[in-house]
Amino acid sequence: xxxxxxxxxxxxxxxxxSMTLQCAQDMNHEYMSWYRQDPGMGLRLxxxxxGAGITDQGEVPNGYNVSRSTTEDFPLRLLSAAPSQxxxxxCASSYDxxxxxxxxxxxxxxxxx
Amino acid sequence: AQTVxxxxxxxxxxxxxxxxLSCTYDTSENNYYLFWYKQPPSRQMILVIRQEAYKQQNATxxxxxxxxxxxxxxxxxxxxxxxxxxxxxxxxxxMKTWEGGSEKLVFGKGMKLTVNP
Numbered sequence: 001x002x003x004x005x006x007x008x009x010x011x012x013x014x015x016x017x018s019m020t021l022q023c024a025q026d027m028n029h030e031y032m033s034w035y036r037q038d039p040g041m042g043l044r045l046x047x048x049x050x051g052a053g054i055t056d057q058g059e060v061p062n063g064y065n066v067s068r069s070t071t072e073d074f075p076l077r078l079l080s081a082a083p084s085q086x087x088x089x090x091c092a093s094s095y096d097x098x099x100x101x102x103x104x105x106x107x108x109x110x111x112x113x
Numbered sequence: 114a115q116t117v118x119x120x121x122x123x124x125x126x127x128x129x130x131x132x133x134l135s136c137t138y139d140t141s142e143n144n145y146y147l148f149w150y151k152q153p154p155s156r157q158m159i160l161v162i163r164q165e166a167y168k169q170q171n172a173t174x175x176x177x178x179x180x181x182x183x184x185x186x187x188x189x190x191x192x193x194x195x196x197x198x199x200x201x202x203x204x205x206x207x208m209k210t211w212e213g214g215s216e217k218l219v220f221g222k223g224m225k226l227t228v229n230p
Contacts, residue, residue: 042220058217104158
């Protein structure tokens with residue numbers, strides 16, 4: 001299986017543009033999450049989902065939307081990109097609760113001009 | 114709220130030597146999990162080791178072992194026989210346990226380890 005996949009790997013946006021970061025996993029994991037990684041800040045949780053149809057906010061949810069219509073997919077939407085959203089974004093999944101080992105995707109480097 | 118602190122931003126070690134990475138955390142919880150993740154230049158986050166707080170025995174995974182001091186809220190990672198491939202950012206992370214729901218992983222800011230030949 002492919003594990004956790006993320007697309008695109010790199011993206012450059014202009015301020016105000018919208019886009020969706022894709023995340024998919026083929027391990028039948030219930031728990032999925034999105035993090036952003038900024039220099040000197042570690043990883044911070046944006047949104048997470050404990051199963052299809054259920055999402056919740058993390059530490060830094062503003063400016064981002066998520067949905068979980070299927071177990072496999074957990075897209076992250078930026079409605080109106082801002083330079084402060086320039087970051088590396090990681091999607092992660094685990095089998096059940098988030099206390100299980102989390103598997104991370106390869107990341108998406110996003111630059112907002 | 115839980116916090117995780119990695120006080121050493123950067124370390125270097127010679128190949129084949131042993132190095133210890135420090136991590137402290139703050140929580141009022143009694144049951145929780147602690148993790149060390151590795152992020153090589155490829156940016157992929159890789160789980161190195163996991164420790165359940167209720168277990169007194171320190172977790173070990175091949176060349177990686179932890180020194181878990183619950184009372185001191187300390188969770189250090191020891192890497193034995195360091196290899197060039199160990200060069201990476203290392204993140205300590207905390208998660209409290211909660212039956213019937215899920216909890217959030219809280220990361221430290223990371224520490225850059227360089228293994229020199």
